[in-house]
Amino acid sequence: MSDDDVRRAAIASDERDSFAPAPAGTHAPLDSPEYRSTALRHPAHAPVRLDPAKADATELAGPVFGDDAVTEADADLTRAAHGEAVGQRVIVTGRLLDSGGRPIPSSLVEVWQANASGRYAHQRDQWPGTLDPNFAGAGRALTDDEGRYRFVTIRPGAYPWGNHHNAWRPAHIHFSVFGRSFTQRLVTQMYFPDDPLFFQDPILNSIPDEAARRRLVARYDHDVTEPEWALGYQFDVVVRGPGATPLEDRAHG
């Protein structure tokens, strides 16, 4: 084999290996007793880890959503047919990256959230928060060439739930991303800085690693804020490799 062949082979195996599991503490244990709904829904058996040689030779590619599947209006949650949503208008933007820091373009990002009163436009949400006829609470966007998405929405309210006495979810926006491949599929929640409800939220606090938890909190960005219009927040979403461990770094130990 030539040096080039060796290097190519190394990159190929390196790319595979870089889909290695997330560092410990990044994701919550599925059995997280403080979040009561996990009790009957977490598998009791440990997941089966396949011998890498027995895993799929090709990483499953994500679905392709064409430009026709997503319109510009889908990224603006504040405008309804007959009026505008009530609440503090916000711009939420960020990049979809892999853990090697590479942007993932043309990838679908879906969001859903409660309205400014903390009520979802959902049949099963029946707490006495106020409904807003001009807020459906769902949006979608495709990332651009730099992996960037951008939504215009309103800041959601906190809402109560039955998990424990006086339980309130901190304000949050649900995010669903596809990335490029099966391994990169991720659903998560974005929070707002300095929310006083963090301390009692078992969903956010189910994540063991504090630094990982902090990555779910958006950053206020005055450069994204638009005068006379809306407050700006940045929230990057980072999914697993490939490319988490570039070959060069390995060579340097």
Add this chain to the structure above:
Amino acid sequence: MAEATDRPGLTPSQTVGPFLHLALDVPGDRVAVEPGSDGSIVVRGRVTDGNGDPVPDGLVETWQIDGRFARCATDARGEWVVHTAKPPAAPTRDGTLQAPHLCVSVFARGLLDRVVTRCYFDDEADANDVDPALAAIVEDRRHTLVAGGSAVDGYRFDIRLQGDDETVFFDI
């Protein structure tokens, strides 16, 4: 060259919560292949919890090696359904041919991260017998990965998150 510390940390997973339907329940997404067209199959099932009760706020996604994708939220009875086609047999990294299967993700309220499983087909017995992933699973749990039924009648793939006959999930 970027320093290791320049690399962004992974974003943790969170539950889809009870209101996932607002964004993720897109009726057209249930259909990867038009019902009735050549090679189309229907796969349905029920998601249940550790008490055997239905999970009415879940989402089942099927991904395939041929690029097909479908997803369906569970209804009040925990039932989901997708229309697709059987994927071709795909090789593992060491070149072994696998039996046709769907790669399945399950999201739900109460699941802080998705769980991942595989849906094989009962009418592919010969291929299933030599499938390396099925062979890696203890024999008395293997059937949890095999959908019963046929291309004509449709396949049934029930997913038990916990308890008796818990579905086998994979660490990916």
